[in-house]
Amino acid sequence: MTFLNIALLAGAAAFLIPLLIHLLNKRKVVTVRWGAMHLLHEVIRQKKRKMKIEQLLLLITRVAIPIVLALCLARPVLTAMRSLGMGSSSLIVMLDDSFSMRAPAEKTAVAGASVADTARHDLQQMTESLPSGSAAQVVLSGGSPRKLLDQPTTALDLVPKKLAEVPSMSGPVSANDAFQAATSALKDAPNAAREIVVVSDFQDADWKAIADGAALPALENLSKQEPKPQITFYRIGSDLAENLSIASADLSALVAAETQPIGVRVRIKNHGKRPWQDIPVHLEADGTRLRTARVSLAPEGEAVLSFTHAFDKVGDHSLSVRLEGDSFSDDNAFHSVVQVRNQLDVLLIDGKPGSTPLEGAADFLELALTPHTAAANSLKDLIRTRKVDLRKLRRDDYKTAEVIILADCQRIQGNDLGELDKFVKAGGGLLIFAGPEIDIDYYNRELFRKGEGLLPAAIKGMARAEIADSPARVLMQRLTHPSVLYFNDARGGRLQDAEFRSWIEFAPPPNENTQRILSLDRNAPLLLEKKLGQGRVIACATTANAEWTNLPLQPFFVPLMQRLTTYLATEGSAPAWQLVGSTLLVNLEKAELGAEFTLRDPTGQSQTLKSQQEGDKVFVQSPPITQPGIFALQRVGTDKTTLLAFNTDNTESDLKPLPADQIKKIADRHEAAFADSLQSYQALDRTRRHGSELWQPLLIALLMLLFFEVLLQQRIARS
Numbered sequence: 178m179t180f181l182n183i184a185l186l187a188g189a190a191a192f193l194i195p196l197l198i199h200l201l202n203k204r205k206v207v208t209v210r211w212g213a214m215h216l217l218h219e220v221i222r223q224k225k226r227k228m229k230i231e232q233l234l235l236l237i238t239r240v241a242i243p244i245v246l247a248l249c250l251a252r253p254v255l256t257a258m259r260s261l262g263m264g265s266s267s268l269i270v271m272l273d274d275s276f277s278m279r280a281p282a283e284k285t286a287v288a289g290a291s292v293a294d295t296a297r298h299d300l301q302q303m304t305e306s307l308p309s310g311s312a313a314q315v316v317l318s319g320g321s322p323r324k325l326l327d328q329p330t331t332a333l334d335l336v337p338k339k340l341a342e343v344p345s346m347s348g349p350v351s352a353n354d355a356f357q358a359a360t361s362a363l364k365d366a367p368n369a370a371r372e373i374v375v376v377s378d379f380q381d382a383d384w385k386a387i388a389d390g391a392a393l394p395a396l397e398n399l400s401k402q403e404p405k406p407q408i409t410f411y412r413i414g415s416d417l418a419e420n421l422s423i424a425s426a427d428l429s430a431l432v433a434a435e436t437q438p439i440g441v442r443v444r445i446k447n448h449g450k451r452p453w454q455d456i457p458v459h460l461e462a463d464g465t466r467l468r469t470a471r472v473s474l475a476p477e478g479e480a481v482l483s484f485t486h487a488f489d490k491v492g493d494h495s496l497s498v499r500l501e502g503d504s505f506s507d508d509n510a511f512h513s514v515v516q517v518r519n520q521l522d523v524l525l526i527d528g529k530p531g532s533t534p535l536e537g538a539a540d541f542l543e544l545a546l547t548p549h550t551a552a553a554n555s556l557k558d559l560i561r562t563r564k565v566d567l568r569k570l571r572r573d574d575y576k577t578a579e580v581i582i583l584a585d586c587q588r589i590q591g592n593d594l595g596e597l598d599k600f601v602k603a604g605g606g607l608l609i610f611a612g613p614e615i616d617i618d619y620y621n622r623e624l625f626r627k628g629e630g631l632l633p634a635a636i637k638g639m640a641r642a643e644i645a646d647s648p649a650r651v652l653m654q655r656l657t658h659p660s661v662l663y664f665n666d667a668r669g670g671r672l673q674d675a676e677f678r679s680w681i682e683f684a685p686p687p688n689e690n691t692q693r694i695l696s697l698d699r700n701a702p703l704l705l706e707k708k709l710g711q712g713r714v715i716a717c718a719t720t721a722n723a724e725w726t727n728l729p730l731q732p733f734f735v736p737l738m739q740r741l742t743t744y745l746a747t748e749g750s751a752p753a754w755q756l757v758g759s760t761l762l763v764n765l766e767k768a769e770l771g772a773e774f775t776l777r778d779p780t781g782q783s784q785t786l787k788s789q790q791e792g793d794k795v796f797v798q799s800p801p802i803t804q805p806g807i808f809a810l811q812r813v814g815t816d817k818t819t820l821l822a823f824n825t826d827n828t829e830s831d832l833k834p835l836p837a838d839q840i841k842k843i844a845d846r847h848e849a850a851f852a853d854s855l856q857s858y859q860a861l862d863r864t865r866r867h868g869s870e871l872w873q874p875l876l877i878a879l880l881m882l883l884f885f886e887v888l889l890q891q892r893i894a895r896s
Contacts, residue, residue, distance in 0.1 A: 585612025602710025606745025670733025779806030
């Protein structure tokens with residue numbers, strides 16, 4: 178046992194006061210001879226014995242009262258763990274380092290401090306209060322969870338030093354992944370006494386589903402470990418209720434030709450309860466502000482703005498949209514990189530040429546990819562097409578192509594199939610359209626090849642909507658693939674307007690290299706993508722002409738085909754933008770192995786990177802990027818510069834936290850504790866690491882002693 182206020186134990190010496198009073202007031206007996214006294218001897222003897230017992234009980238009670246009072250004020254706690262030699266403990270902190278942690282905190286000693294600053298301060302207090310010999314580890318749980326240190330450390334002052342080097346700009350929290358990382362860290366814990374503390378602002382966007390009953394398998398498994406670790410949910414709140422953000426910014430094209438206008442559609446969201454008036458929104462190109470628009474937002478409303486800009490020089494260019502007005506500016510900008518090129522060569526292989534305009538399998542594709550050329554106007558098309566009859570295909574036709582499109586090709590002859598396979602694996606893009614002429618057995622045998630060939634999935638057969646039935650349509654859902662993000666806004670085109678009377682049915686994808694881009698409302702894939710070597714293949718379940726569908730007759734057919742084609746053509750290039758928290762990765766030529774590169778961040782700071790090789794791939798890779806903006810990667814000794822854009826994940830832009838009672842509900846469900854301040858956590862820590870405080874039962878005992886003393890005194894007085 179130990180005491181939190183040990184100095185007050187001196188008050189126990191007050192027990193001497195009633196003892197001295199008792200001794201000083203002890204009666205002196207005077208003997209008086211009386212003849213009949215012998216008749217009362219037995220009664221007096223019994224009475225005297227009873228009085229002595231009562232007096233002794235009264236003395237003990239009065240002595241105990243100041244002793245119990247002193248113990249109560251000294252706040253004793255049980256120290257059974259320390260008495261058994263287990264005072265040292267292992268602390269694993271799951272620290273939320275996501276974007277929302279940069280918001281201002283509710284209670285902080287430093288003006289303007291963020292939630293992350295408060296979390297680091299409180300974490301330092303936690304580690305400083307650990308007993309000697311304890312170890313600590315931090316799992317950064319924003320985005321992809323990772324350990325702060327290679328191993329738990331007993332040098333506890335190292336933890337806050339390392340944390341000071343970690344910015345809070347990762348993606349949203351995946352709670353189950355974070356608990357899995359904590360379980361892994363717990364395996365290295367050197368002490369039997371183990372504790373996990375989840376330090377977070379508990380954003381509604383991250384934790385709402387769990388509060389509503391979603392499972393946390395990793396936490397459930399953690400709770401079954403022996404010895405069972407103590408788990409605490411520690412909430413640090415934000416006092417920022419109002420926030421504006423750029424929810425999305427979609428480019429009309431991933432690659433552009435010189436002087437070709439690029440459209441940018443920006444969606445701005447108000448996440449708070451107050452209206453905003455005349456918010457300035459700026460368009461910037463290559464670091465220069467071009468124009469400004471203004472927008473007003475209703476409470477919890479949103480607005481959409483559109484900008485256009487044309488670049489007149491070949492190369493990488495930055496395009497940014499930025500808004501002003503609110504106090505939390507980290508999600509007020511969107512950055513992208515636009516590739517401006519002279520030409521993009523596409524080879525169209527027509528498996529069923531027509532004798533009249535728009536009758537052939539690839540005729541609509543040719544119009545969609547080169548609309549300005551077809552219209553004979555002065556604007557320049559990015560894409561240059563060469564249409565070849567499948568029966569007249571030669572090896573030389575592949576030489577300059579960056580993307581190859583097969584339109585209703587019955588079979589691909591052996592040599593041509595080998596050329597296609599080599600073309601894709603070397604980094605080319607292939608787009609396959611179905612049609613009534615394709616030989617399904619041949620496609621499955623030679624193009625699918627049990628998942629090893631070009632086709633993303635096997636073909637089960639042909640499907641069609643009967644005349645009496647409604648046609649199939651594109652399934653309405655939030656689109657996530659880069660090539661179709663633009664169509665999440667209906668102003669980019671309503672994909673659901675396209676009707677499909679016939680289509681081929683693909684079997685389920687054979688592995689994780691294949692993903693759906695679009696689906697039909699008949700639970701059938703419309704567009705499937707497969708990664709193969711350095712390139713990609715996209716297969717479409719319907720025709721590229723109007724034989725099976727009215728898709729080519731829709732206004733969005735032109736941007737859809739152009740975006741699919743430019744996506745395939747830029748597979749080896751850096752993406753238009755990436756999320757903060759991911760690594761910069763640029764593929765290189767084999768001759769560039771060992772070359773050095775300089776990476777310059779938006780603030781002008783630079784670091785040197787060296788290219789490396791893994792298998793047949795040569796690339797340069799950076800550590801995780803921790804700030805948004807435009808980065809420039811330049812090869813040392815050359816003028817070759819690649820621009821890369823990084824943006825914050827806006828999932829947590831709505832800063833509404835999960836209510837405390839909901840967090841406590843999660844904690845109770847998993848037999849964990851909940852704390853919403855450093856003081857409440859420290860009280861929990863004292864109870865769990867030292868033992869239970871005893872002042873409450875001692876106070877009850879004191880009251881009982883006082884009551885007993887009064888009763889006993891009254892009884893003696895009556896006697």
